[in-house]
Amino acid sequence: MSPTRPYVLVLYYSRSGATRTLAEQVAAGVEEVAGVDARLRTVPPVSTTCEAVAPDIPNEGAVYATLEDLRQCDGLALGSPTRFGNMAAPLKYFLDGTSELWLNGALIDKPATAFTSTASLHGGQEATLLTMLIPMLHQGMVYAGVPYSESGLVTTSSGGTPYGTSHVAGERSDRSVDDIERTLARAQGRRLARLAMALRPLREEK
Ligand SMILES: Cc1cc2nc3c(=O)[nH]c(=O)nc-3n(C[C@H](O)[C@H](O)[C@H](O)COP(=O)(O)O)c2cc1C
Numbered sequence: 001m002s003p004t005r006p007y008v009l010v011l012y013y014s015r016s017g018a019t020r021t022l023a024e025q026v027a028a029g030v031e032e033v034a035g036v037d038a039r040l041r042t043v044p045p046v047s048t049t050c051e052a053v054a055p056d057i058p059n060e061g062a063v064y065a066t067l068e069d070l071r072q073c074d075g076l077a078l079g080s081p082t083r084f085g086n087m088a089a090p091l092k093y094f095l096d097g098t099s100e101l102w103l104n105g106a107l108i109d110k111p112a113t114a115f116t117s118t119a120s121l122h123g124g125q126e127a128t129l130l131t132m133l134i135p136m137l138h139q140g141m142v143y144a145g146v147p148y149s150e151s152g153l154v155t156t157s158s159g160g161t162p163y164g165t166s167h168v169a170g171e172r173s174d175r176s177v178d179d180i181e182r183t184l185a186r187a188q189g190r191r192l193a194r195l196a197m198a199l200r201p202l203r204e205e206k
Pocket of ligand 1: 013014015016017018019020080081082083084085086117118119120121122123124169170173
């Protein structure tokens, strides 16, 4: 169990900023719940040069996540741009380095959720979200999407799915996160934070 104040790790990768905006909204939703913090973290790009080493702190956005950020979290919100209907390689690369957590069952019974951004409306948001949940299920996490009590799921003509929040960024990545997408992302963060607090005693019993 975490020795620090409970927190939800909002872990994302974003190249042109859309997923980062969603991550900030999810984090804002987490912070609305009493007693739990949001910890916003990103991952470095995967380099095509074997010897390239990224600086420890990126030029913009959140700082890079460590294994400890993930080990100690009480919940995880994972965000990625859609890449051919799947998560982006930098995030997958980070997750592929979490075998030690899997071996020790460090993430079992922790709630998790996912969010994504695409260029086009039918560009594979659901496929990406569903494939993002698979590694989390392998880690024994409890997946939570967005329930239909959120009316935006029915009224949206852009992003927003029951599998997780999404955003349609447009062909030139110039479409802003709209009100419905923003509301859904916040609701997703709030729900995850509430579940994180609810599941904490269950994990303490072990
Ligand atoms: C290699 C690559 C593959 C992509 N695949 C898709 C795709 O399958 N469907 C889609 O709608 N957009 C696709 N995109 C566009 C991104 O998902 C979209 O621009 C997203 O909003 C970027 O998020 P970001 O601003 O957080 O980087 C792709 C972009 C790249 C670079």
